[in-house]
Amino acid sequence: MTPQPPLSAAGLPYRQGVGIMLINARGQVFVARRLDSPEAWQMPQGGIDAGEDPETAAWREMEEEIGTRNALLLGETAGWLGYDLPEELRGRLWGGRFQGQRQKWFAFRFTGQDADINLATAHPEFDAWRWVDVDTLVALIVPFKRPVYEQVVAELAGFAVPQPA
Structure with missing residues (x-):
C-alpha cells in the first residue's frame, strides 16, 4: 500500500501520485503538452486511487492519459519524489486540498507503434506529444516540477538507451 503523505508547513497534505517515463526503442522519452497550460510539457502522471498500489496506478494512468498499455515495466524510483x-x-x-504531490515514478519501454498513442481519451489532458532525448527533457518542464524531473532522470x-533493431 501507499504510505500516507506528510502534511506541509501550510497544513495541507500532499497528493499521492505516480509518474511514467515511457521510453521508445530509440531511447527517447515521451512528453505531452497540457491542454490547460500550453507552455507546460510533462510525462504522464496522475493520482493514486483509494486502495490502489502505485504500479497499478501507473498502468491505469498510462491508458487514461495516452490511450495505450503497450509497454513493459523496466524499473521505478527508489523512493517517493x-x-x-x-x-x-x-x-x-x-x-x-493539496500542497503539492509526492510521486512514485516508473520507467516503461514502449512496445507499440506511435499510432497506438491516442490523446483523445475520455478525459483528455494533452493536445500534442513527441519523443525527446532524455538530456533535453528537464528544460521542457515547468520550473516548479524541474527538481523532480532531475531526480527522475538521475534514477x-x-x-533510456536505444534497443537493437
Whole structure:
C-alpha cells in the first residue's frame, strides 16, 4: 500500500501520485503538452486511487492519459519524489486540498507503434506529444516540477538507451 503523505508547513497534505517515463526503442522519452497550460510539457502522471498500489496506478494512468498499455515495466524510483505547487496554483488545482504531490515514478519501454498513442481519451489532458532525448527533457518542464524531473532522470535515465533493431 501507499504510505500516507506528510502534511506541509501550510497544513495541507500532499497528493499521492505516480509518474511514467515511457521510453521508445530509440531511447527517447515521451512528453505531452497540457491542454490547460500550453507552455507546460510533462510525462504522464496522475493520482493514486483509494486502495490502489502505485504500479497499478501507473498502468491505469498510462491508458487514461495516452490511450495505450503497450509497454513493459523496466524499473521505478527508489523512493517517493515530491514538489510543492506554486502559491498561485495551490487554490486552483485539486480544489485547493493539496500542497503539492509526492510521486512514485516508473520507467516503461514502449512496445507499440506511435499510432497506438491516442490523446483523445475520455478525459483528455494533452493536445500534442513527441519523443525527446532524455538530456533535453528537464528544460521542457515547468520550473516548479524541474527538481523532480532531475531526480527522475538521475534514477531512470539508464533505461533510456536505444534497443537493437
